[in-house]
Amino acid sequence: MAIGHKYSVEILGAMKKNLHVVALESTVITHGLPRPQNLELARAMERAVREEGATPATVAFLDGELRIGLSEGELKRLANEGDAMKVGPRDFAAVRVNKGSGGTTVAGTMLACKHANIKVFATGGIGGVHRESPFDVSADLQALATIPMIVVCAGAKAILDLPATLEYLETNGVPVVGYGTDEFPAFYSRESGLDVSVKLESPEEVVEFARAHWGAGLQSAVLVANPIPIAESISKSELDPLIEKTSKEAKAKGMHGKEVTPFLLQRINELTNGKSMRANLSLLLNNARLAAQIASAWRTSERRKAA
């Protein structure tokens, strides 16, 4: 029994016409944001992709089926699903067999894109190596190491061990592109004190870079780290103490595995009176736009190649 996947009518149409498609993850809908902001965000991200002339494909599982692109009604259903699963690669078979529904993580969405032949994907932040438990390494990192596509994010959250996360990416041949920056952005913050592997300034440069990367025979992803817009960013000095505090809380509660990230996010949002959620929404939209621009530049370069 193959996993298979089902395209929405819109995505099928877009693919037939050779239009560019941008994949969007859905764990942010099912686990990352509270209702009703989750549905508003999901819609806003799709809109942002469309405004840049690309077609959004939100990826998720519905009743055991891997879906590439959701209708408005399906998006609404996913956002309000009572017991949605958080679906990483190892959960694909379980969701399928149990006919479950859920949001795909960065790694899960990348695996779906591999099947669906989608090259560009936008998310908020990638998972990484956790601070308090060094064996909790997100499957996102392994997906980045093995699936050749362009992933646009705002870096990784400073709740993670960022130096260890970047080391993992280096070991596994994943270039980290700073979009207009030399510094690896840390999700809510534009600064982390850590270096990216290359700085690029335009969607066209990202496409040219990705082609050169894959041309070198590598099968890893190109990770584009796009800093959060300044207006909604939160400084590292404001965030650091909150991260210390909430990480300790999670440990004291004996949390582990996939419960940790949603717990920390929710606590930081409470402690910042909603500022972190506004930052989250802003960077997600910013990434959706950039991913659409990159997908568009990709298509232009394909056409040039074919001509």
Ligand code: PSU
């Ligand atoms: N970052 C966010 N919100 C999220 C996530 C990351 O701001 O909801 C999700 C992503 O789907 C990511 C996942 O792939 O958390 C990583 O979880 P874990 O550490 O359990 O692999």
Ligand code: MN
């Ligand atoms: Mn984890």
